[in-house]
Amino acid sequence: MENQIQKIFNETKSASSYARNYLNYLTKIFSKIDESEIGKFIEVLLKARDEGRTVYFIGNGGSAATSSHFANDIQIGTRPQGKPFKVQSLTDNVAILTAVGNDFGYDFIFVKQLEALLNDGDVVVAISASGNSPNIIKAIEYAHSRKCTTIGLTGFDGGKLKSMATHSVHVPSEKGEYGPVEDLHMIFDHIIGSYLMFHCRKTGS
Secondary structure, three states, rough: OOOOHHHHHOOHHHHHHHHHHEEEEEHHHHHOOOOOHHHHHHHHHHHHHHHEEEEEEEEOHHHHHHHHHHHHHHHOOOOOOOOOOEEEEEEOHHHHHHHHHHHHHHHOOOOHHHHHHHHOOOEEEEEEEOOHHHHHHHHHHHHHHHHOOEEEEOOOOOOHHHHHHOEEEEEOOOOOOHHHHHHHHHHHHHHHHHHHHHHHHHHHO
16 A cells, blocks of 8 residues: 555655655644653653653664664763763663574563563653554563553554553554654654753753
């Protein structure tokens, strides 16, 4: 089935016009975002910081890269002057990922790390365009068993993750449009990271 991105490509005659139409489509999707969901995400991060909780990010593929970027921007980029944001991406240790994948199966690459690291009350942020990746779903289920707050960053129709997570930040898009979804997830990162940076600067904390 032809999604909107394929349609844009088929209807444009040059690379520059494709770029313009793609950007216009991103703007259209962005106009449908519920900004209160982003605000709730920020509130969860600030509360975790105040309580000394750790925030764990997880994702596959492009979302794994977004997880790493989020961890960098929140932990380091915010330049906190007092209490740190304790943030870790569970996508970054190749040895652990391949060991767990080999010994237990790919579906357990995040759960096994959370079993070793997670404390009750921590936060788990799952990034998944489809919202249906088995390793993501298993991680959210485990996080809830440990009384943790979860946040799902999703796309398409949100999948299982959208309804499972404590809080959801959803990008409404057509199925299979990974590019636009991942684009907007990265924009969320920069919105959140910059807000927290200015917040720390303003409050001197």
